[in-house]
Amino acid sequence: MAKNPICELFGIEYPIIQGGMAWVSDAHIAAAVSEAGGLGVIAAGNAPASWVSEQIDIVRTKTQKPFGVNVMLLSPFKDEVAKLIAEKKVPVIITGAGNPGEFLEMWQASGAKVVPVVASSALAIRMERMGVDAVVAEGCEAGGHIGELTTMVLVPNIVDAVSIPVIAAGGIGDARSAAAAFCLGAKGVQVGTRFILATECTAHQAFKDKVIKAKDVDSKVTGRVTGHPVRLIRSPLSREMARVEYEPDAVEKLEAMGEGSLRKAVVDGDIKEGSFMAGQIACMLEKEEPAGDIIKDILNKPAIDAIIDSVKAVLN
Amino acid sequence: MAKNPICELFGIEYPIIQGGMAWVSDAHIAAAVSEAGGLGVIAAGNAPASWVSEQIDIVRTKTQKPFGVNVMLLSPFKDEVAKLIAEKKVPVIITGAGNPGEFLEMWQASGAKVVPVVASSALAIRMERMGVDAVVAEGCEAGGHIGELTTMVLVPNIVDAVSIPVIAAGGIGDARSAAAAFCLGAKGVQVGTRFILATECTAHQAFKDKVIKAKDVDSKVTGRVTGHPVRLIRSPLSREMARVEYEPDAVEKLEAMGEGSLRKAVVDGDIKEGSFMAGQIACMLEKEEPAGDIIKDILNKPAIDAIIDSVKAVLN
Numbered sequence: 155m156a157k158n159p160i161c162e163l164f165g166i167e168y169p170i171i172q173g174g175m176a177w178v179s180d181a182h183i184a185a186a187v188s189e190a191g192g193l194g195v196i197a198a199g200n201a202p203a204s205w206v207s208e209q210i211d212i213v214r215t216k217t218q219k220p221f222g223v224n225v226m227l228l229s230p231f232k233d234e235v236a237k238l239i240a241e242k243k244v245p246v247i248i249t250g251a252g253n254p255g256e257f258l259e260m261w262q263a264s265g266a267k268v269v270p271v272v273a274s275s276a277l278a279i280r281m282e283r284m285g286v287d288a289v290v291a292e293g294c295e296a297g298g299h300i301g302e303l304t305t306m307v308l309v310p311n312i313v314d315a316v317s318i319p320v321i322a323a324g325g326i327g328d329a330r331s332a333a334a335a336f337c338l339g340a341k342g343v344q345v346g347t348r349f350i351l352a353t354e355c356t357a358h359q360a361f362k363d364k365v366i367k368a369k370d371v372d373s374k375v376t377g378r379v380t381g382h383p384v385r386l387i388r389s390p391l392s393r394e395m396a397r398v399e400y401e402p403d404a405v406e407k408l409e410a411m412g413e414g415s416l417r418k419a420v421v422d423g424d425i426k427e428g429s430f431m432a433g434q435i436a437c438m439l440e441k442e443e444p445a446g447d448i449i450k451d452i453l454n455k456p457a458i459d460a461i462i463d464s465v466k467a468v469l470n
Numbered sequence: 471m472a473k474n475p476i477c478e479l480f481g482i483e484y485p486i487i488q489g490g491m492a493w494v495s496d497a498h499i500a501a502a503v504s505e506a507g508g509l510g511v512i513a514a515g516n517a518p519a520s521w522v523s524e525q526i527d528i529v530r531t532k533t534q535k536p537f538g539v540n541v542m543l544l545s546p547f548k549d550e551v552a553k554l555i556a557e558k559k560v561p562v563i564i565t566g567a568g569n570p571g572e573f574l575e576m577w578q579a580s581g582a583k584v585v586p587v588v589a590s591s592a593l594a595i596r597m598e599r600m601g602v603d604a605v606v607a608e609g610c611e612a613g614g615h616i617g618e619l620t621t622m623v624l625v626p627n628i629v630d631a632v633s634i635p636v637i638a639a640g641g642i643g644d645a646r647s648a649a650a651a652f653c654l655g656a657k658g659v660q661v662g663t664r665f666i667l668a669t670e671c672t673a674h675q676a677f678k679d680k681v682i683k684a685k686d687v688d689s690k691v692t693g694r695v696t697g698h699p700v701r702l703i704r705s706p707l708s709r710e711m712a713r714v715e716y717e718p719d720a721v722e723k724l725e726a727m728g729e730g731s732l733r734k735a736v737v738d739g740d741i742k743e744g745s746f747m748a749g750q751i752a753c754m755l756e757k758e759e760p761a762g763d764i765i766k767d768i769l770n771k772p773a774i775d776a777i778i779d780s781v782k783a784v785l786n
Contacts, residue, residue: 158784169784275686275753295620303686304611304620306641306650307750311686314754325622334622334650336781370591370619370627378694379716400695400716434623437591438630455785462778465652468474468485469771 159319160342163267163287164246165220167191168453170332171290171321172445173346174224174248175298175431176200177420178357181212183445186354189217190446195248197224203234210242222246222269227254240264248290251299253277255284271323273301273308275315282316289316290344293324297347297385297433300324300375305335313339327435329457336458345452347433352445360423361430364389368436377412379404384412387430391415475635476658479583479603480562481536483507484769486648487606487637488761489662490540490564491614491747492516493736494673497528499761502670505533506762511564513540519550526558538562538585543570556580564606567615569593571600587639589617589624591631598632605632606660609640613663613701613749616640616691621651629655643751645773652774661768663749668761676739677746680705684752693728695720700728703746707731 160169170192172183176199184194194217196209206223213221223244225235228251236257239247247254247261250271254261261268267287272278278289291312293305303311305324313320322340325331327348335343350357350365364387372388376395386392391411398407412429419428443451451457476485486508488499492515500510510533512525522539529537539560541551544567552573555563563570563577565586570577577584583603588594594605607628609621619627621640629636638656641647643664651659666673666681680703688704692711702708707727714723728745735744759767767773 158786293620293622295623302689303750304609304641305622306609306620306647307611307753308686310644310646311754325620328626330626330654331622333653333781336784337649337653337777338646341784370624373618400720402718404716434619437623438627453785458781458785461653462781465649465774465778468652468657469769469774470474 158341160288160321163319164193166193168449169321169342170449170453171195171222171248171342171344172349173296173323173344174198174222174250175346175350176226177417178350178355179224180356181209181216183349183352183355184209184221185213185216186352186445187349187449188213188219188221190444190449191219192445192449193220193222193246195222195224195246197226198229198231198235199226200229200231201235202231203238206235207238207242210239210244220245222248224248224250225254226250227252236260240266253280254286258284258286269321272312273303275311278312278316282318286318288319288321290321290323291340292344293322294385295434296324297436298431300383300385306338309335309338309340324433325435327438327452329452329454330461331435332452333458333461343452345448347435348439348448348452349445350432351439351442352448353442354445357420358423360425361419361428362442364430365432365436365439366441368432368439370434370437373434373436377408380408384429384431385433387432387436389428389430390426391429474657476604476637479635480509482509484765485637485658486765486769487511487538487564487658487660488665489612489639489660490514490538490566491662491666492542493733494666494671495540496672497525497532499665499668499671500525500537501529501532502668502761503665503765504529504535504537506760506765507535508761508765509536509538509562511538511540511562513542514545514547514551515542516545516547517551518547519554522551523554523558526555526560536561538564540564540566541570542566543568552576556582569596570602574600574602585637588628589619591627594628594632598634602634604635604637606637606639607656608660609638610701611750612640613752614747616699616701622654625651625654625656640749641751643754643768645768645770646777647751648768649774649777659768661764663751664755664764664768665761666748667755667758668764669758670761673736674739676741677735677744678758680746681748681752681755682757684748686750686753689750689752693724696724700745700747701749703748703752705744705746706742707745
């Protein structure tokens, strides 16, 4: 049988990509995921190239396997990061928050596979025409900055619109949701929130505890008024943001409150002022465990086969 | 092999429920869906009992098969409708917008199966304890009034929380999304938007054309400020509503604009003042066809088997 196109493309064992989460996705979690057979990803976020360079070097001391860097295209350091990852021949480059067109030639010349995160079929089509290798279709159940469409609708819509492989993201945290994503036509899955709970993830314990304790009603979206909505777990900050959302100077206030708040959550575990960005799936996550166990739980062939057999039974 | 629990419960052939859409779901579409082997549903919406009674009688002249009535618990006529459907021994009662507790005993004594639509696991658990027969877990990709969680997260979360069968709703429009819903643990699917395009559906052609022409970016949510957000297709009204959403007197303005707007869309085809409530899945729908063909396309056993086989291949 043909090999999975995502495994083929990235040279990995399991078609699972660890989501690039600013401040969370450093070399430690990325190396653990890659070493366990998935694609570990360093999130460049708003960090300077020097930090990204250091993380790449650490990953390479910990694993020989392929890994990726997620480039946030609104970063003030995007140009230096873009150049660095080409020079360092990072195997996979995932991009968020925009159009990576200006860097595509340089990156592909360096040997990288380039995979933009998209939230609409129009952008997916534009990216395919430009020559990217795959796309991540990210539904609005994901954590952090989000689009409008849910995974259930976005994934098949993009699968129908492009010929390159589609990786589903948003709401994926166990074998059931992975199987669902594959039914929708995805060839791989990107998982963010669940990897916050990897033992190798260096996020503050208070952040991990927020993810573990989150109930379904605790997933909130703030900042819709700014045009850049963010999904996070309910907290004193999210409540304060919700309160000012409809005030006349909401945009300025929200920007001031957001400034540095993700770092406060991930690094300092600051329950009051931190922004605990995580996906809706947090409500289903219960414990910390090694990245390798997470991968084996999500892409567990016997479990997925059992799910699929139960689907056959539904129609009897 | 065990019969599907939803088919068993309702006495139907295919585990597909036609969503109760106010003004759209009258006797004509309900009878067509039931006659084709699904569960057709009359939406009582804000209509008086006399209208609902008439629709029930029409359904019964058109089919001998089981059907349902969807009761909107915020309706000013909910008490008279509740009494009527017990007297008329409607086989399945689906409830929206609240807790049907006060009517449960009367309905079940009449022989009805009672199925609330829920958008959180806490409500699902409460409903199960109260003794309902099943729940519809409706993700926020659905049209009309919506909750916060997407189908991808809500369905497995509710499946884990209750023992009664779970019907998935929101984002389901083809065999892929039905298969995905079954992977998430649903035993049946509720489909609304696609049945707007049933030839038997009496909605105005302008409404059907809006659904057919909708692109992924055309799905909008208005009225978050009121606490009762509504998903609809982009239109002059949705744009105007988005404009006032952040004004100081938004709640009053939005309520005034919403008043009667669904009727204007469904009955009059009023492109300017109508509220074209439909789910995100509208972007994937392309044509009108008979209700029976829609059912066979969504719950097509060879198609679902092929999807499932492709999932097995993904992990090779």
